[in-house]
Amino acid sequence: MQLKTKLHKYIYWFTFLAINFLSLLFKIRKLNFVEYKYDQQFAFNVLSSCQNGEIFNYIQNSAGVPAGPLIYLYECVGGLAGISNYQSLLIFEILTSQLLLIFLFYSLKNYLNPYNNLLVFLAICLNPFLVLWTRNPGITAHFELFAVLFVYYYLNRNKKKSNYFFIGFVSSLSFAAYIPIFVISYSILFTLLLFRKINNLKLLIYGSLSGFVLSIMSFIPYYQNAPFEVPRSRSGSWGLSSYWRILIDVLSGRSIKTKINNPEDYELLNQNFSHFDFFVNLNYVLILLILSYALFHLFKNLYKNQINDLDILFIGSLIISGIIFTVLDVPLYAHYLLTLSIFIFIYSFNAIIRSSFLILIFIVLMFSNIYINFSFHEFIQVNSGAENSDYGKSYITCGCCVEDARVCRGQ
Secondary structure, eight states: OOOOOOHHHHHHHHHHHHHHHHHHHHHHHGGGSSSSSSSHHHHHHHHHHTTTOOOOOOOTTTTTEEEOGGGGGGHHHHHHOOOOHHHHHHHHHHHHHHHHHHHHHHHTTTOOOOHHHHHHHHHHOOHHHHHHHHHHHHHHTHHHHHHHHHHHHHHHHOOOOOHHHHHHHHHHHGGGGOOOOOOOOHHHHHHHHHHHHHHHHHHHHHHHHHHHHHHHTTTTHTTTTSSOOOOOOOOSOHHHHHHHHHHHHHHGGGGGGGGGGGGGHHHHHHHHSTHHHHHHHHHHHHHHHHHHHHHHHHHHHHHHTTHHHHHHIIIIIIIHHHHHHHHHHOOOOOGGGHHHHHHHHHHHTTTTOOOHHHHHHHHHHHHHHHHHHHHHHHHHHHHTEETTSSTETTTTTTGGOSGGGGGGGGO
């Protein structure tokens, strides 16, 4: 399915520009009404910390251990660049993320058919949950950096020997940013090793060790003044079934409902936008069908012994990561799997061959995601947040005007 005529090319690139426009529109508009609680306030304070020379900033994650200082890479760069306004910080991070997604799109040109590539780009850029999280600070929200670097070096690892070093280095360095990204990256590399698709293991090990040493060293300032802690589990119900449920919610955008998790708030949202729940469930069913077909496609390739790099990417990200997260026995949240969503989108949509199916899926996802994004953010603006839900009070009504943003939390 190549671009055969000039008309096809014009339509293709116009659609690409339209996706970028819509993505940035939903991410940048109404920034006064973004979520703003303790985590967001801490990230914002990193601006001034880095301006004062304090580049090592740590915050405890949900498992009770500190996240590495690279989680605030964008904030530190923004602070050193002179950014002092919260909305300006968000715009800087959103634009950086969008540029990385455009780089991903061009990086995949040699590996995916044009229309499959465009569908992957649409799914990532307009996914309601990913759009919502991109309107937050930190590597947690701007997961694209490590995902894009990993995909680039992974697919090009055999073109240059040094790429083996860099894929190991980037994977290990993610430990100093966000541990779930580290787990996902090494799940894929482990799968690559299982299928004997590594041509230069020595350089991969050197890169991994180099990145890991730097990551460990980045925690030294924290543990000089704090006791060593191990991750804790606050629930006994986090199994492989939870991983699949949460993952499909993220891929379909259904996880956006966790931000309006109060029944009264959600009922009010559906009263104002009567088709919201319908489109959320439509996305869910569509993604579930696509994921099922992708698994069928994978098993067919396994049966024929025709495994390629994208198959391995899918096995590592979908199955091996799920097993490891289950074995770790820590609470699993939707934002842990944001990086994973990119890898799974790449494989799942690339498995679709028939152009008629591609066009149909593209149209449904386009209009469904537009409606969900528009409805959600309009509701948040009209109600100045979702005070009774996890979203809490919006930045303009609470976060901008208090010393401790924890009072802005929802119920």
